Amino acid sequence: MDHVIVDVQDLVKRYGAITAVDHVSxxxxxxxxxGILGPNGAGKTTTLEMVEGLRVxxxxxxxxxxxxxxxxxxxxxxxxxxxxxxxGFFDRLTVEETLQLFGSFQxxxxxxxxxxxxxxxxxxxxxxxxxxxxxxxxxxxxxVALINDxxxxxxxxxxxxxxxxxxxxLWDVIERFREEGRTxxxxxHYMEExxxxxxxxxxxxxxxxxxxxxxxxxxxxxAPSTTVALTVLDGDLVYASLPxxxxxxVSNGEVVLATSDPMQTVQALMESSRAGQxxxxxxxxxxxxLEDVFLQLTGRRxxx
Amino acid sequence: MRAFFMTINMGFxxxxxxxxxxxxxxxxxxxLMGLIGLAFGRSDSLTFSLGFVDRGGGPLAEGLRRGLNxxxxxxxxxxxxxxxxxxxxxxxxxTLVVVVPANAGEPVRVYFDQARLQDSRTxxxxxxxxxxxxxxxxxxxxxxxxIQARGLQGQRxxxxxxxxxxxxxxxxxxxxxxxxxxxxxxxxxxxLILKRILATPIHPFVFLGGLVGRYTVTNFVQMAIIVxxxxxxxxxxIVGNPATVIGLLMFGTLVFVGIGFAISTVSKTPESANLLxxxxxxPMMFLSGTLWPREFMPxxxxxxxxxxxxxxxxxxxxxxxxxxxALGPYLGGLGYLGAWGVVAFALAxxxxxWE
Numbered sequence: 238m239d240h241v242i243v244d245v246q247d248l249v250k251r252y253g254a255i256t257a258v259d260h261v262s263x264x265x266x267x268x269x270x271x272g273i274l275g276p277n278g279a280g281k282t283t284t285l286e287m288v289e290g291l292r293v294x295x296x297x298x299x300x301x302x303x304x305x306x307x308x309x310x311x312x313x314x315x316x317x318x319x320x321x322x323x324x325g326f327f328d329r330l331t332v333e334e335t336l337q338l339f340g341s342f343q344x345x346x347x348x349x350x351x352x353x354x355x356x357x358x359x360x361x362x363x364x365x366x367x368x369x370x371x372x373x374x375x376x377x378x379x380x381v382a383l384i385n386d387x388x389x390x391x392x393x394x395x396x397x398x399x400x401x402x403x404x405x406x407l408w409d410v411i412e413r414f415r416e417e418g419r420t421x422x423x424x425x426h427y428m429e430e431x432x433x434x435x436x437x438x439x440x441x442x443x444x445x446x447x448x449x450x451x452x453x454x455x456x457x458x459x460a461p462s463t464t465v466a467l468t469v470l471d472g473d474l475v476y477a478s479l480p481x482x483x484x485x486x487v488s489n490g491e492v493v494l495a496t497s498d499p500m501q502t503v504q505a506l507m508e509s510s511r512a513g514q515x516x517x518x519x520x521x522x523x524x525x526x527l528e529d530v531f532l533q534l535t536g537r538r539x540x541x
Numbered sequence: 542m543r544a545f546f547m548t549i550n551m552g553f554x555x556x557x558x559x560x561x562x563x564x565x566x567x568x569x570x571x572x573l574m575g576l577i578g579l580a581f582g583r584s585d586s587l588t589f590s591l592g593f594v595d596r597g598g599g600p601l602a603e604g605l606r607r608g609l610n611x612x613x614x615x616x617x618x619x620x621x622x623x624x625x626x627x628x629x630x631x632x633x634x635x636t637l638v639v640v641v642p643a644n645a646g647e648p649v650r651v652y653f654d655q656a657r658l659q660d661s662r663t664x665x666x667x668x669x670x671x672x673x674x675x676x677x678x679x680x681x682x683x684x685x686x687x688i689q690a691r692g693l694q695g696q697r698x699x700x701x702x703x704x705x706x707x708x709x710x711x712x713x714x715x716x717x718x719x720x721x722x723x724x725x726x727x728x729x730x731x732x733l734i735l736k737r738i739l740a741t742p743i744h745p746f747v748f749l750g751g752l753v754g755r756y757t758v759t760n761f762v763q764m765a766i767i768v769x770x771x772x773x774x775x776x777x778x779i780v781g782n783p784a785t786v787i788g789l790l791m792f793g794t795l796v797f798v799g800i801g802f803a804i805s806t807v808s809k810t811p812e813s814a815n816l817l818x819x820x821x822x823x824p825m826m827f828l829s830g831t832l833w834p835r836e837f838m839p840x841x842x843x844x845x846x847x848x849x850x851x852x853x854x855x856x857x858x859x860x861x862x863x864x865x866x867a868l869g870p871y872l873g874g875l876g877y878l879g880a881w882g883v884v885a886f887a888l889a890x891x892x893x894x895w896e
Binding site: 289291311312314315319321323324325326327328329330334337338339341342343344365381385 | 543544547548551554555558559729732733734736737738739740741742743744748
């Protein structure tokens with residue numbers, strides 16, 4: 238069995254003068270959680286919808302489990318589960334009826350009761366969709382994506398708008414998909430989500446893919462510095478010449494150091510303190526995140 | 542096929558759970574029918590107009606004339622010509638016609654319309670009581686004046702509700718298309734429900750066909766309830782062939798669902814679709830003869846009224862349902878309506894957008 242399950246080559250989508258997706262290529266491996274991270278408007282959704290066969294690319298190809306999306310979009314859709322960002326359902330159907338209806342649109346269908354159990358919607362089985370909370374609605378949306386027992390699940394910003402508790406619940410659900418051997422492709426603009434969930438992350442900005450790797454490797458490559466921060470009470474040092482420090486910022490007694498060797502830097506600070514050169518408190522060491530990677534790659538923050 | 546029937550099934554449930562659509566689809570037409578019936582439809586009046594033909598001019602006629610004028614529920618209309626009086630009876634303008642003979646020995650003839658037994662019988666009973674009393678007063682013995690009742694085969698009296706019901710049904714058919722379909726399809730599009738369905742392997746036409754099916758089914762349930770209430774509560778009758786009536790309604794439903802689809806494709810939001818639908822719906826509702834005869838409208842508007850797609854449906858429905866006419870003379874108009882349907886579906890297919 239081929240280990241590449243989604244193969245995207247040079248996808249381009251233009252809307253008038255704007256190139257929404259600009260020569261994007263990537264491969265998704267069978268059984269992984271693949272994340273597309275980027276700010277709003279980066280082209281994540283457009284990319285996903287071209288792979289799902291909902292939009293026709295201007296250039297490039299997308300092959301899903303051996304099927305070319307442009308040649309057989311409905312063939313692809315029968316293999317995949319799709320959760321669309323903000324897609325609505327019928328207000329006055331119950332959760333169970335919604336699953337029966339969407340199941341009837343599929344070539345293969347899991348028992349709705351099983352899917353309801355898995356998405357923890359048992360209490361809401363007979364509730365109308367219009368009476369569901371945001372988190373419940375999102376779980377229904379994923380339940381609909383699951384009803385045809387797909388090998389690949391596409392989730393477009395699955396946790397946007399959810400409270401932290403609901404978000405964590407959903408992360409557990411998505412990790413279960415991976416344990417069951419399904420492949421998950423998701424988009425997000427939450428770097429914690431990408432970092433916590435994804436085996437590999439593609440970073441998109443302005444329609445381009447600017448990096449693709451495991452979260453750890455991305456940080457190692459693009460944001461190798463660790464931040465050491467401290468509040469200085471008295472004394473002074475030439476912080477920039479401490480071991481490992483690449484960059485130092487001092488303002489009002491707040492010192493922020495970017496270091497490639499946090500152990501050495503902290504040790505030097507402790508020694509200076511013991512020697513009476515400086516007095517400080519609140520020493521904090523912060524690992525770099527994908528946020529820093531994004532900042533490094535684009536010069537902007539993810540959420541502005 | 543499973544997807545098609547499931548779409549109808551779930552759409553049907555969705556429809557009946559929405560009180561506002563049930564109100565507009567069922568309660569509103571009934572209320573309208575009741576109100577219009579109250580305003581215009583008092584056909585079962587409590588005064589009976591009697592045509593009075595005096596052929597002898599004798600004292601008997603004079604006595605009867607004076608006596609009948611004193612009966613409060615009778616309105617005496619003096620007639621000179623017997624055939625004209627009978628014609629008025631046939632057309633429903635008289636309840637009874639009383640003919641006083643030239644020879645005193647002949648019985649007084651009373652004509653009534655067999656098609657209006659209820660009114661006729663009541664009037665006859667009152668008349669007979671009156672005659673009996675008159676006889677007693679005249680001589681103390683019965684049978685000085687004899688009356689002879691004769692039934693006439695008049696034109697069937699078109700009762701107001703018989704007239705109104707086909708119009709109301711045609712209006713319901715139009716309303717489903719122009720108010721229901723427009724709103725629902727535009728809303729499904731705006732809320733990305735259509736896109737969500739496109740993200741499944743189903744062929745889009747199966748779902749759209751299911752929507753058409755759903756509107757046909759809900760329409761017929763709606764109309765069955767309206768017809769039942771009209772018959773049992775308002776005493777309306779459908780004279781014509783029920784199969785033809787159902788066929789007409791089915792045809793009308795398809796055409797107006799098509800027009801609804803077309804409107805929804807040229808509108809950006811559900812609100813604008815609804816507005817456009819209403820803008821077409823209301824003029825037709827008042828002009829096309831749904832609620833009152835379209836001849837009530839001024840002459841200069843008649844050509845415009847003739848072009849409205851609802852007009853041929855109302856005409857054909859009324860002819861078949863209320864008068865029991867054959868469909869033949871109305872086929873041209875129905876062809877015109879069908880052309881609207883074809884154009885509407887073509888426009889919808891061409892302009893249809895999923896999101």
